[in-house]
Amino acid sequence: MNRKLTDRVKKTLPINANARFFTETVEVETLSPLAFFEAGRSDYGDHRFFWQNADNTVKLVGIGRAAVLTADTERFQSISAQWKALCGGLIKEEKDMDPVLFGGFSFDPETRQDEEWLAFPGAYFTVPLFQLKIKNGKTYVSINYVTEEAEAAAEFEALRQERDRLTHIAEVEDFTIQSKPAxxxxxxxxxxxxxxxxxxxxxxxxxxxxxxxxxxxxxxxxxxxxxxxxxxxxxxxxxxxxxxxxxxxxxxxxxxxxxxxxxxxxxxxxxxxxxxxxxxxxxxxxxxxxxxxxxxxxxxxxxxxxxxxxxxxxxxxxxxxxxxxxxxxxxxxxxxxxxxxxxxxxxxxxxxxxxxxxxxxxxxxxxxxxxxxxxxxxxxxxxxxxxxxxxxxxxxxxxxxxxxxxxxxxxxxxxxxxxxxxxxxxxxxxxxxxxxxxxxxxxxxxxxxxxxxxxxxx
The missing domain is CATH 3.60.120.10 (Anthranilate synthase)
Incomplete structure (x- = not known):
């Protein structure tokens, strides 16, 4: 993946009427969600998420960020409105998985903010650049790309190559869990x-x-x-x-x-x-x-x-x-x-x-x-x-x-x-x-x- 594109897709893009939201999904062989999470550590380690529901029927991993939504006031309404605005520019085919927005809300934004929580605003949600979803025994990897550029074909092709690289790492490279430090x-x-x-x-x-x-x-x-x-x-x-x-x-x-x-x-x-x-x-x-x-x-x-x-x-x-x-x-x-x-x-x-x-x-x-x-x-x-x-x-x-x-x-x-x-x-x-x-x-x-x-x- 070229450095220019890497720098661009790592930035948080403003959500406005000119933004277009592209997504594309491929089905892949079964792979470990944690292996995919780890595959993104070196280049996207600052922005990742992991989710697995209680009965193990849905597993999600996000690597990188196509967009970040935050809010400190009227948090729930603001995130909802931002997400609806972003999805208003969504371009996808019927076979593609719906893009996922993942994140959370602080318990109470009116309390003081202790030093350990300074990185976490009152509400923080991210659309991952690369999205793994395992559902009903099938494994899918999606690209999510938000852009205001009129022509995005070349950049999206570079994202396809990056998706394949990350998937390959998760599939075939040795995945070692480090031992717990003392x-x-x-x-x-x-x-x-x-x-x-x-x-x-x-x-x-x-x-x-x-x-x-x-x-x-x-x-x-x-x-x-x-x-x-x-x-x-x-x-x-x-x-x-x-x-x-x-x-x-x-x-x-x-x-x-x-x-x-x-x-x-x-x-x-x-x-x-x-x-x-x-x-x-x-x-x-x-x-x-x-x-x-x-x-x-x-x-x-x-x-x-x-x-x-x-x-x-x-x-x-x-x-x-x-x-x-x-x-x-x-x-x-x-x-x-x-x-x-x-x-x-x-x-x-x-x-x-x-x-x-x-x-x-x-x-x-x-x-x-x-x-x-x-x-x-x-x-x-x-x-x-x-x-x-x-x-x-x-x-x-x-x-x-x-x-x-x-x-x-x-x-x-x-x-x-x-x-x-x-x-x-x-x-x-x-x-x-x-x-x-x-x-x-x-x-x-x-x-x-x-x-x-x-x-x-x-």
Missing amino acids: LISQTEIDTDRYMDAVGKVTSQINKQIAEKVVIARKIKLTFEEDFQQTAALNAITNEQQSSYHFGLQIGADMFFGATPERLVEIKNGQAYSACVAGSIHRGKSAKEDQQLGEQLLRDKKNREEHQYVVDMITEVFTEFCTSLRVNKTPKLLKVRDIQHLFTPVEGTLAEDMDIFRLVEALHPTPALGGVPRKTALEIIREEEQMDRGFYAGPIGWTDAAGNGEFAVAIRSGLLKGNEAYLFAGGGIVADSKPDEEYAETWVKFRPVLRALGGSLHE
Whole structure:
């Protein structure tokens, strides 16, 4: 690929009426998504993403950037409008896959911005230059190219050659996952402040200022050398196989994780969500695991916490959908370290609605913010005193046809060279106890801690 074209396609292009959006897809032999992700490291390592849904039926990788959409105010409406404007200039054949827009929103843009999150704006989405999609057992690689030039044939031909080069690397070259670097330190950050916040929030709830508030905290890992992004994604996908896996790289920083919680999915006009709230650890035996699950299903605190989420998501779906299906009682959702109460919700999406409107209406759910939402957010800003960044925010994708899926970015961490910041929280209600809430956060830290080689707290 010539240097002139490389420099041009790496730039962020303004979205305006003159921009044309070309996409072209080829089907290829099955290849590893992580191998394709790694194939782009040397030339496109500053702008990559990875996505794998919970049942492994959809896998996405993006390399480079054809366009970047950002917003700090009216975030959801702005990203939606920018995406619609960009797709208005889309030129594709029927056989080509719909181009994908991938990214996420910070949890709350009104909180202070801590230094570790400086690379991440309030909303960040990217259209990849090269897009891998594995769906229903078939593997596709697409080129996405946004240009204002009247003649783009020569540049697009160069992109075809680059696509073939990257695909060849992923198919045939040795793909070595680097070993985890040695851990130098594992530091809890402001634990006393977290414990104090839980006590103060519990007091406010008992005074009926709020019904539930989610309070989170963070820890920091420092390694002997930089942690390879592909190695982190490989570890987390192996550790938490029934979760949604994601990685969003901006510059040298990558936000990644394995979350059990879908926020919303739209597929052919049907909208799906999952109410996930209330949790307990896994048992050491199948019998103990069953007993703990039954205890969770009977537990008044957890059932109330879960019902807050069910009521809120049902209310949103009632507004945005023409029909609705909600289970009357929760099930158990079991992942490696923890089991949750889980209630699926499904509806037929009304016309003129898109995934960003649903995401805006649903975020944050009571499982990540609290009840009532506005009051809970005010308490979080006052008492938590931490920038969550993209932790607990919506992360996911949509395509030019309006399909897409967003998950809630929990069980996650921010990888920065030889450092990593991990985040975890829990719902505080009237009978919450700081020591018990603190212990619960360690259960939620475990997936990313284990993936990075950190030491598990007992």
